[in-house]
Amino acid sequence: MGLLSIYFKPNFLGLLKCLNNLNWFIVFFSLINLSVCIYEDQIGKFDWRQTYVGRIKYSQFDTVSTAKKIIVATEENVLAALNLKTGQVVWRHVFESASAGNIQLLHVSDKVVTVTGSNPYLVRGWDSSTGVLIWEWSLTLQNDDQADFSEWWVQNNMLVHMLPMFGSHIEVSMYHLMTGQNRGATAKLPASWTNDGCVLAPPYYTCVSGEMKSQQLLSLDVTSNAVQLISRPLAEFVDLNSYDGSLRPVDGNSGLPAFIVDDKRIVMIKHNEFEVLKTAVFDPTGSVTLLDIANGPVVLQAWLDDTQGFSIQANSVSGAELPELRMADRDLKLPDPEISSAVCTKSAREQLVCRILVTGGDDSVHLMQQGGRVLWSREEALANVVAVEFVELPVSDLDAAIESEFDQKEAAKMYSSIWAAFSRRLQTQFQQLQTLVNSVQGEGAAQHQPLALVRDYFGLHKLIVLITDVGKIFGMDNLSGAILWQYYEPSLDTEGAVVFTRRTARHPPHDAYITIVGKHEETGNGLIISLNPITGTLIGERLLKLDVQLLQCTILHRPDNEKLHALILLDKDENVQVFPQSAAPLVENMFMYVADRSTARVQGYAIVYNGQSAIAVRTWLVRLGGGSQRIVLVQGKSATERVHSPGRVLPDRAVLYKYLNPNLVLVLTEGPDPLHKDVVVATCLDAASGAIVASQIHRRARALPLAVHSENYLAYLYYNDKHRRTEIATMELYEGKQRWTQAGAAFSSLATERAPGVERQAFIVPAAPAAAALTATERSLTDKHVLLALTSGAIVEVPWIYLEARRGGISEEGVVLPAYAPELPLPGDARLNYNLTVARPERIYAAPSGLESTSLVLTTGLDLFYTRVAPSKTFDVLKDDFDYYLITIVLAGLILATYSTKYFASRKMLKLAWK
Amino acid sequence: MKQLTSLLFTVCIFSYVQSAINLPEEDVGNGRYSIEGKVFPPEEQDLGPWQVDTRIHVNGGEYIGFIRDDGSFVIHNVPSGSYVVEILHPDYIYEPIRVEINSKGKYRARKVNYIQTSQVIQVPYPLRLKALSKFRYFQVREQWRLTDFLFNPMVIMMVLPLLFIMILPKMMNDPETKEDLKQISNLAKMSEMPEMSEMFTSLFSGGAAAKASSTSKAKQIKKRQ
Secondary structure, three states, X not given: OHHHHHHHHHHHHHHHHHHHHHHHHHHHHHXXXXXXXXXXXXXXXXOEEEOOOOOEEEEEEEOOOOOOEEEEEEOOOEEEEEEOOOOOEEEEEEOOOOHHHXXXXXXXXXXXXXXXXXXXXXXXXXXOOOOOEEEEEEEOOOXXXXXXXXXXXXXXXXXXXXXXXXXXXXXXXXXXXXXXXXXXXXXXXEOOOOOOXXXXXXXXXXXXXXOOOOOEXXXXXXXXXXXXXXXXXXXHOOOOOOOOOXXXXXXXXXXXXXXXXXXXXXXEEEOOEEEEEEEEOOOOOOEEEEEEEOOEEEEEEEEEEOOOEEEEEEEEOOOOEOHHHOEEEXXXXXXXXXEEEEEEEEOOOOOEEEEEEEEOOOOEEEEEEOOOOEEEEEEHHHHHEEEEEEEEOOOOHHHHHHHHHHOHHHHHHHOXXXXXXXXXXXXXXXXXXXXXXXXXXXXXXHHOOOOOOOOOOOOOOEEEEEEEOOOEEEEEEOOOOOEEEEEEOOOEEEEEEEEEEEEOOOOOOOOXXXXXXXXXXOOOOEEEEEEEOOOOEEEEEEEEEOXXXXXXXXXXXXXXXXXXXXXXXXXXXXXXXXXXXXXXXXOOOEEEEXXXXXXXXXXXXXXXXXXXXXXXXXXXXXEHHHHOOEEEEEEOOOOOOOOOOXXXXXXXXXXXXXXXXXXXXXXXXXXXXXXXXXXXXXXXXXXXXXXXXXXXXXXXXXXXXXXXXXXXXXXXXXXXXXXXXXXXXXEEEEEEOOOOOOOOOOOOOOOOOOOOEEEEEEEEEOOOEEEEEEOOOOOOOOOOEEEEEEOOOOEEEEEHHHHOOOOOOEOHHHOEOOOOOOEOOOOHHHEOOOOOOOOOEEEEXXXXXXXXXXXXXXXEEOOEEEEEEOOOOOOOOOOOOOOHHHHHHHHHHHHHHHHHHHHHHHHHHHHHHHO | OHHHHHHHHHHHHHHHHHHHHHOOOOOOOOOEEEEEEEEOOOOOOOOOOHHHHOEEEEOOOOEEEEOEOOOEEEEEEEEOEEEEEEEEOOOEEEOOEEEEEOOOOOEEEEEOOOOOOOOOOEEOOOEXXXXXXXXXXXXXXXXXXXXXXXXXXXXXXXXXXHHHHHHHHHHHHOHHHHHHHHHHHHHHHHHOOOOHXXXXXXXXXXXXXXXXXXHHHHHHHHHHO
């Protein structure tokens, strides 16, 4: 035998070696297989998309085609058709977000006609049922200065364009709607009475003109061949002493020429005469529209009454009220309602059937019918999300009870004797049993009920708080996308608003606590809203209007006795405010910086507690780019970030230590350069000491406000003007093969005199990115992938290994990194949102879930898209398609086989014994 | 060496000049132009109104075009410059095209090459765009196939011994094969193995000689090893 082993030994070792090599190959191939896409049958299992159109600018009911629709044109430059019954988008076209996409006119007859842009204009005709483009022609105005005052409407299949020259004349041109042929040249109507307060009620152009106290109300049909000026003294309509010169057209698009004088009287033009309606305006902030029903014109008014809530009232021209159209809804808190459009038809039984589309000041859209029933609502504020926060849900009451039972301090307080504790244990055990029985019983019934707002076992169920541009705050269930609560604050200006989770739901009996820091709409002063994110109710500081503008804000890293992280605000006078004030003594080791966007000047502050209050001390000042540059983006690290490993193992078993400075901030600046047109400078700045750690210049480039920054690496995007392509530059910072500090010691920005080594690389992005983010997991064990949202509507997941600055080299465990290739691969299976295109994406937010492998991702923009990603695949749970049936059947079969063979064996033995 | 560097230098300059030539006039002219083309629908026709789902983005959404019923599109009011025209369909891939309009209003369409930006592969203008293929968004689930199962080495390892165990005894029962087998075994015995009785007789009769032969045999085996 020994000889045999001698003979085999070298080969055996060789085999082992071979196997070892194979092992590397296996690791390598597992890395190559980086596709993390889902299976086709998982569509909609982890993700959802919500499509929005934006605040409605114009709308019109499409009553011609068979499928009833509402055609809307919005402030977000979107043309869409909404289903009349459900409010869902039937078709949608998203125009350019710049002024080239502004919708100037929406006209619905048998075709949908839009005028978009701002000199040059584009006139397009669409098929209202399918949304396909039918015709399109361009129109450029010679006079560019006044073009913004242009008015458009459609009359007798002609497109009318009116351009008033205030104080001199009106230019009126008519074009053939389909082809754009100009029927006759531009007509110039002399009108020295025009001013910028004039209103158009097609085809009449109405102005108030003349000396004070003797103003005239003038109106002109600009399309008629004969110039007929209607002129009446204004005193006939309103009291001139209280008149403040306001003239506004009625809302909606009834086609009846009417306007409102001084927010009081409604004046209609009939047979070239002014006709004052007997119905006065009920509420100057309300909305007034005229509606043409069978019996003649009807005045429809909507307003928000303090006592009766949202009200709608209809009066005929003679002043009589139409009681069937009266409605009041006390529960519907619709601020600043505006009747976008309304349509009424007579049913077979001579009853009025009305549909009224109402838009609120909070951008919500409601379709109502007569009697006040809301058929559907859309929250169009969500088309403009500015900030998002993922909030953990509280544990269920039962779990909370169990937790408190095992909490040492709590337990000592409550149970003096061992018997009390024992009885409590029995009690909770019984409760658990009860819930189990309930869940088994109610499984069928509970299918349709929404999930209770409690934390699930894997922490995948969270609540998303969305702050929208209009000042409306939403709480959304992340699994279903359902809106749980909403809070509207009209005075909140959310430009640059930030959200802080100041207390999670992990600390019962304290409620979760989030704070939104924004600006006041009018004054620009700080405005702080504190909410319980689970219920959407105000708590703590509630709604706090500060009397000073803010420079910077952050939260204290150390919680106070109530587990609340204090809010620290730095105001314009460089005073520090701490909320709650009792937390001021906790201020320690706090640093802040304020970057000025236009001058690229970054000022650093230290926040110090001096015994009575916290004060800000100026510590450092950096002028980036010598004054000619401007800041495009400042990207710090996530405050909650953890770093799993402090270094990377090289193939020679040495460790390359990462430069893990938590205060590191990436500042992207751009500016003109005499030699290279534009340059982009990326600077890594230590925000505590003001030291510049690394920098990189890109010549002939324009910066994009997109960057990711985590651990020891960062990536930012810029547009290379020379080669006309988008590029992504990455930087990795390393301390080197020796540690600067002891293992476990905290990093100090003030005690380092060495500069880290920087690895750099740049790659081509063969697309136009609109947003970038990194996936986030709880312990950062999992790989990090870069998520890029492209303007094409795709959200692409790029593994960091492709962006690694050390690409082409050998990483830890001898794994060969992919060789350097200049172009980043963006394959179809890297698309998170498969064929669910996300229109106009703006930001991506990623949040960790309770599972280490999984990260929750929300993309905002015109649409919302939520999904979850597992960058290193789901290594910690069974796959969701795990075949439980198969394994049960196999197990059962094996057990059955064991026992049956045992039986047969014993029989055989018996037979043998008898032989 | 010097020559080489100078050569390299000239090559660099040359390539730089070439790329400079290929760049369009940077200053934006007053003229507004329009980019025209036609998109051909994907092969499968059961897509419904594909015209609504298809959008045309110029320079990543700076200009947006829509296509008509017949697939033609026009993007109006574009100043002279260089543009990447992308056809976006949620399910089908179209190749992007770079369209360059110089200040005199001359058009040139070429393939997008982000790596070698100066390389020109012209394509006809007005653009004619066909869907390359369908996007592959999803992983394909592995399906259970009988052949996969049968050719699994584990299964083969299990099945083959089973075959030997089950079938060989059956074959033994067959008289003809039994005969054959016997013959084979007899043959084998005769050639290789000495008869047991023979061995014993030789052992007891001339032990020494036999021993010697056997040891030599063992040696031979050793050598062979």
